[in-house]
Amino acid sequence: MALRNILGKRFGVGLAGRRPLSTATCDVESGNAKAINLYSAINQALLIALETDPRAFVFGEDVSFGGVFRCTTGLADRFGKARVFNTPLCEQGIVGFGIGLAAMGNRAIAEIQFADYIYPAFDQIVNEASKFRYRSGNQFNCGGLTIRAPYGAVGHGGHYHSQSPEAFFCHVPGIKVVIPRSPRQAKGLLLSCIRDPNPVVFFEPKWLYRLAVEEVPEHDYMLPLSEAEVIRQGSDITLVGWGAQLSIMEQACIEAERDGIFCELIDLKTLIPWDKETVEASVRKTGRVLISHEAPVTGGFGAEISASIVERCFLRLEAPVARVCGLDTPFPLVFEPFYMPTKNKILDAIKATVNY
């Protein structure tokens, strides 16, 4: 049977046409919602993915016993070792294997143990996965590939357990980069990523695996990709961020309000392709923008947002675009508190921007 037939059946329009739920507008039929943490939400999403598609696979280092962050707990027992399995310790192999699996119309859900270790797979992601459809003239695609990796500061991770490498991947046409801020977001976004007909890199904020607890609906739901969400309304300045950093930014917003500064906070969620429209609309309202991310400031994704906003909203801007980000150093251990874009750094920048 030619591949075309298999692929035609796999990526019908049906799934893409499903109306996704947005956590901002509805309480997601909270009939059956339980307070769970981030790794449990991820676990639920993976379970649903495996349950609803018999051609879904979850694989990576140590996923069989549940994974080093317990995201894959119980999955091997429930779905069997043929669908949930350990791979050898080899990221290029994990992603290369995943591309082949996805090219055959399967949903290949690969786990990279820490985002810090994703680089051996960079060639496979950039030169193969992202170009698979384009170079074949759409005869082939590996859209069923989703790569999950824990990213970000964890308080004691140092150089190799704290990195935020999203900027490297935002420079790659052909893939999507998605970062959830909370358990409820994570479940819906991950399901969307898994079902999206494009290869996706999904970074999970490891700091929030246990720390973040939220009401998460137990059923199958998806949140839209490439749609940013205004999670706090304001009129004085637009704040843009993603992942764990949003909760820090939110604290800054709360304190700023006490000083009469009303911040609009936007969760970008999908970094590429990103929702410029929502950010622009907000900037046109506030005239000021501040971007914050853990990754080092130089060449970080904040630079792209800044350049784009300046291009499009120059005359509306009342102040330069502010970026409050990690320093241009390897992620340090003892110096982590100095490296991080803290609430107070953000607050100071908000005030400086508003008083410009």
Added chain:
Amino acid sequence: MAFCSRNSRNIINNLKSKVGLSRLMKPSSDCCYTSCLNNTNRCRFLAPQLRNPDSHSQNKGHFFCFQRFQSTTTEQHFASLPNGEHNQVLDFPGGNVVFSPEMQFLSESPGVYNPCYRVLDDNGQLISNSIFVQVSEEIAVKMYSNMATLQILDTIFYEAQRQGRISFYATTIGEEAINIASAAALTADDIVVPQYREPGVLLWRGFTLQEFANQCFGNKDDYGKGRQMPIHYGSNKHNYFTVSSTIATQIPHAVGAAYSLKMDKRDACAVTYFGDGGTSEGDFHAALNFAAVTESPVIFICRNNGWAISTPTSDQFRSDGIAVRGQAYGVRSIRVDGNDALAMYSAVHTAREMAVHEHRPILIEAVTYRVGHHSTSDDSTKYRPANEIEWWRMERDPVTRFRKWIETNGWWSGEAESQLRSSIQNQLLQAIQIAERAEKPPVKDLFTDVYDNIPWHLREQEKMVRETINRHPKDYPADVPF
């Protein structure tokens, strides 16, 4: 001592009905290993210093002995210990290992070259007592026709590049047997994941001369929509993944594809090709290891043609080629004379049976020589003697060798030969003319297929490009419609 699993015994029995001779491999000590030991140091496929035609010895029929199957199930890789030995054993996580008071390092070399499976001698005559899979006249003639077609395709397209009509080309000269014979031994359902020197596999499967030409000219009929350099073919209706220039990146894809076939319980395997250079890449190592652990039905075919652009194998690795590495990963392997179409066919056919029915990977090292330059961007006389190239082109041509075999069988003639060659030549020249005159794909195809749908930012960029084209039309090629 060889272990024979039930499955492999069945395969051997099936082979029995197809073999040219009744003598069958036995897991015994009567293999002609001893005579191989004496002659393997003259194997001309292995060491670059021996590639000089003046230094080779006469080829002797008994030099290439048949390869025994080392048949084991995955759990029985290793012999179980005799009773009473347990106090001398360490039960480490991988299994029970016997202690030894001697400090013995495992040698970096097995001491003898891995023997090379061959069935036809250099004159295309069947070697006596050889084991092979019988090929019908129809298949054999089709194989030969395809090999000859590939030769002509290469010659004409190479010329077209020299004339400036296409931007780039890379030939498969010298490796026609690997391409065609391996393809012939596969089924149409097997997934092919190529490097870039395997257009013959696509040719065998029915890709037309016009389709080849369209891709090389990057016209609107190119399935790749003009996005890649020439020779980067791909065809989903032929189960042939699109070529990418990066070396060895395709190898782990084949493992994933094979795993999918296994899960779907398909009577099919994945086959991936790569050169000697590709085996140095991490992706090769990753793929073999994954294939063994996931027990995937994938055939790894290495075209060991002696050169990675200008890098000879002595600068590429210090192992005895590639097949010997299989065991290090727990992968069954064989070294085959890549210029012997019948041996290639037999080995791939048998490998496929094992891969599909036993869910195991197989590594095949096809030893050959890259007669052509690496590509039209290369002049290989800069790094190897011209007479060496000529010797391989004339004296070791796999196409001629196979032709002699089919002529011996009365299946081919000089008349058939000239008819075929002139017909293919005409068809090719016509295909090129048509491809050259055809329009290029439209500018909109620059922006499609990056994602499944065109995202907003690409629509914006397309708009900007169109505005620029209107303002400065002379900056842009006239044959790309917008």
